[in-house]
Amino acid sequence: MQVVSHEILDTEAIRRDFPVLHQKVSGRDLVYFDNAATTQKPKAVIDALTGYYEGYNANIHRGIHHLAEKATGAFEATRIAIQRFLNAAHVEEIIFTYGTTDGINLVAQTYGRKFLGEGDEIIISTMEHHSNIVPWQMLCEERGCVLKVIPVDDNGDLILEEYEKLLTDRTRFVSVVYVSNALGTINPVKTIIDKAHAVGAKVLIDGAQATSHLDIDVQALDPDFFVFSAHKLYGPTGMGALYGKREVLEAMPPWRGGGEMIKEVTFEKTTYNDLPYKFEAGTPNIADVIATQYALEYVDTLGKKNIAAHENQLLAYATDALSSIDGLRLVGTAKEKISVVSFVMDGIHHQDIGVILDQQGIAVRTGHHCTQPLMRRFGIAGTTRASFAVYNTTEEIDRLVQGLHRVKKMML
Template structure:
């Protein structure tokens, strides 16, 4: 995949690639600022899905007819594209899942059950999504492990000095979000990984919010596991990726039983397949796996550096404009952030803000963002979150600011 080198993007041309943006909501042009939940899909990705279903829909790997072989080739081409995208050493280290949540649960229920025992310590952070909290709580209840939590300061940054204190010879696993979905904070994951490895712990990084915003190099990070979802990098929903170091994956037991994950089955004993297929039981989400390769190619054509530069420009502009609104407070002021602005307004419930903005055609996310412990850390019930993607503009941010002034007027 070739990467664009021109640091300017034709945003209006890019917007034409996303047909969902060309519509009215409540009589107003749609402004879509809910990209941290899922971003919209460009026409090439939509066309890739259509081509699969119209041209070569078939089950993969086991068929020898033309359609099956074509579908298998496209499916495995996506695995190679993802290997390149995250710079994995081996293609076998790429496991297809149904999303980030599925990948975390896979690791907790396979590596965790086999290698973690009573008294072993697992470390997460205060800013984790529930998907990176609950699986470890379940494992701790089952295995007698101890869950520890890295605290967050008032700016929404991890307190690494406290993390260092949490690390002990009993620390066996560290699972940390790369980028906070609620605050936009980019965590120093390389430092976190190195510190964990120094005490012999294994590390998982939740990259759901990171993959479309920052470069991912699993070898440079030296992470043991990395998980993410396709639908947050302009790809389809229902498809995700678990990267794991080959030696670890080889030692882990299967997660689900069924077709494809076996070599031979008798009533007396089953012999399991090699990785990655050992973890891919049953008919997979073929069409969406095929289409994610197109999503990666689309991003590469624009240039990830160009996307990041545009989104950073939007973040700075939005932060400055929103900070001028009296009574509005931005939650999360980390030095390193992706294009997420999460805020509260004095005396106005976040849900009321979202309802009024929706009437103006502006889509934002309100609530606790599946990070209830983080909301409690800031002593709030939730926030309004505006999150930006490559197709968003400063004019749309101006509409958000105008909408929030209307919210103030209506709710005062």
């Protein structure tokens, strides 16, 4: 891996760090444009996983032998790495989860159940992933809360004037996505957070799509909660983190019961552990937690600004190239976007597009992208989505364009 001068990334060197990219699909070199679903993993992350299982596999925190102490040290080093990555004030504000979905459910089931009741209002947005809709619907059904939704304009931007109208003295919680997985829109979350705090509401930010593209500073943004998944950040699946302000986390009850989250158990009463362990019951996903540190180090070595500059070039190139195809319409044209392009083609179903592209070795995502309400807002069943990462190239985008011309010839 090498970063050359002038903040220009050596893409070919970077690609050598990702073993999965060097294969053929249907006899063609793989083009992987499904990064918003999951990014590929650099060799350093893969080696960290195998290194744990081959070299020091042991349960953590409860052992005093050498392997247990080594595993515990590596496990907790990732917590410190995430604290620095998010610029959290305290390491105990970082709770390990199984991903973004798990983190949102943790907040809904703990903070929500304790502090939200009948008539309290929860605000989400039209562009939310199902993972940031369904947990709040479930809470509303159980607790009698009211769910309100920020609308989206034709470009795929949140309508902030309508958000301001939704805020009332009964608003207790706001939960919004930082970056849309379906459109690529970057939302003005600082403004959203500040306006929510002005009426006394707590705020959760879904950072699943943001962390690999944008600098994150939770002290500057000031959310009460921030969640993300490692597997969208060049890390392993089954691993994520919840950031929460310490005083808010301390006021919340635990969610899951069992080992590690306790101080003392009797048949009469259990006393719960301190942060962060109060929310980490049972044997965790040790190997994937450890490997996540290497993913963060990889991103830090490349530099977020360098990554963003590279991906913005890809986005601009792809937007121009795709716009030149007759009958293709981009869905989501906000001015502030990450490297995601969603589109529909006249007379061709998105699933057919995905199948024909796959036959040419090009991996894209098709469907509603777990954002069915957003798709309904645009009057479509789904889109074809190409999402770019640090290892992608303009030459690969040229292959996508060629592939779409082939789709048209075959289907029309």
